[in-house]
Amino acid sequence: MTPTPNGRVALVTGASRGIGRAIALGLARDGFDVVVNDIERQREPLEAVVAEIAALGRRGIAAFADVADRAQVQAMVAGAIAETGRIDAVVNNAGILITGTVEELPEQSWDAVMDVNAKGTFLVVQALLPHMRERGYGRIVNIASIGGKHGAPEQAHYSASKAAIMGFTRVLAQEVGPLGITANCVCPGIIVTDMGRTNLEEKAVADRWIANTAMRRLGQPEDVVGPACFLASDAAAFVTGQSLNVCGGIVLS
Numbered sequence: 001m002t003p004t005p006n007g008r009v010a011l012v013t014g015a016s017r018g019i020g021r022a023i024a025l026g027l028a029r030d031g032f033d034v035v036v037n038d039i040e041r042q043r044e045p046l047e048a049v050v051a052e053i054a055a056l057g058r059r060g061i062a063a064f065a066d067v068a069d070r071a072q073v074q075a076m077v078a079g080a081i082a083e084t085g086r087i088d089a090v091v092n093n094a095g096i097l098i099t100g101t102v103e104e105l106p107e108q109s110w111d112a113v114m115d116v117n118a119k120g121t122f123l124v125v126q127a128l129l130p131h132m133r134e135r136g137y138g139r140i141v142n143i144a145s146i147g148g149k150h151g152a153p154e155q156a157h158y159s160a161s162k163a164a165i166m167g168f169t170r171v172l173a174q175e176v177g178p179l180g181i182t183a184n185c186v187c188p189g190i191i192v193t194d195m196g197r198t199n200l201e202e203k204a205v206a207d208r209w210i211a212n213t214a215m216r217r218l219g220q221p222e223d224v225v226g227p228a229c230f231l232a233s234d235a236a237a238f239v240t241g242q243s244l245n246v247c248g249g250i251v252l253s
Contacts, residue, residue, distance in 0.1 A: 007058070009084045010232060011035045011077075013067050013124060014094030016042035018193035019143065021049050022221035023091050023228045025056065030229050033059040035080045035087070037094070040064045059084075067094045067120030077127040089139035089232040090128055092121040095161075099154040110157045117161035122168060125183075129176070138181035139232045142169050143224075144243060146189050146251045162187075166243045173241030182240040184231045189247025191219040214249025223248075 010027045014020040015036035024034045034053050038046045046062050053060030061083060065076035081087055095117045098109045121142050132138030147155055148162030166185050173183040190200070190209045200206040200218070210216055227246050230236050245251045 007031045007033055008088035009033045009035065009080075009086050010089040010091065011037065011063075011080055011087050011124075011128075012091045012093060013037040013120070015049055016045040019188060019191060019221045019224050020091070020093040021045075022225050023093060024049055024060075025052055026222075026225035026229045027089070027091075027232065028053045028056045028058040028060070030233065031058070032089070032232075033061075033084060035061045035063050035084065037063045037065055037067070037076060039066050066116075067092075067124055068115040070123050073120075073123045073127050077124070077131070081131055086135065087128055087131060088137065089141065090124060091141045091143065091228055091232065092124050092165075093143040094120050095143065097155065097158050100157075101154055102156045105157060113157045114161050114164070117158070118164040118168070121165050125172065129181075132176070132181050133179050136180040138176070138179075139236070140169075140172065140176075140181065140183040141228050141231045142166075142183070142185045143228070144169075144185040144187045146187050146245055146247045149187065149243075149245075149251055149253075169243070170241050177240055182231070182236065184236070184240060185243040186224060186228050186231065187243050187245045187247065187251070188224050189213065189219055189245070189250045191221060191224065193221055209250075212250055213247070214252070217248060219246070219248055 010032045012024040015024045016038040024036050050060035050062050063076045065072035142165050144165045145162040147159045151159035169183050169185045
């Protein structure tokens with residue numbers, strides 16, 4: 001075990017690109033050492049994120065695991081704690097989107113999206129809770145979506161998975177609050193990432209999203225960084241059970 005000097009440690013899942021990568025770098029800028037996770041086929045971009053974290057003067061560690069697999073998650077969390085000595089914050093960002101109408105959606109597509117998005121969040125949190133309980137401290141930040149609040153055609157399973165994350169987080173916050181642990185959601189809107197482009201394949205669709213956004217623009221991964229890092233910090237010590245919209249004003253609640 002190599003002690004982390006004068007800083008805290010965060011785990012970010014699905015961190016090889018997009019929102020996860022941006023949050024991992026934001027946490028590093030805030031003084032965290034960061035364990036970044038993704039699946040094995042994302043090795044090259046994930047290792048590039050590790051190098052970017054090192055360039056910011058913090059320690060980055062790559063951890064390869066499928067968050068939908070309990071054994072892989074347990075091994076990842078145990079290895080991260082053994083190597084860093086602590087996990088203070090986790091950002092459950094790993095997620096997938098496979099589009100399809102309710103009538104034509106294959107059962108395996110429903111299962112895949114629910115397994116990664118909803119079950120993956122649960123498995124990572126469950127693996128970390130004994131460690132956070134023992135230390136009497138933890139910041140859990142789950143990346144949901146405004147899709148979990150109002151949805152979009154051909155994304156019923158994605159919307160259901162993100163709504164599940166929000167419901168899970170509300171109950172989790174009640175259970176772990178007495179332990180010194182907070183649990184919150186960030187709900188991004190239309191963010192320009194590889195996955196987010198699913199909503200932007202046609203210019204007319206992108207223009208409609210822009211028109212429906214109070215800020216009159218699409219979001220970038222960096223727009224999610226500040227809210228996520230805030231919820232992972234001590235500045236948010238009295239914030240728990242919340243689902244914060246980061247959408248430029250699509251959902252006004």
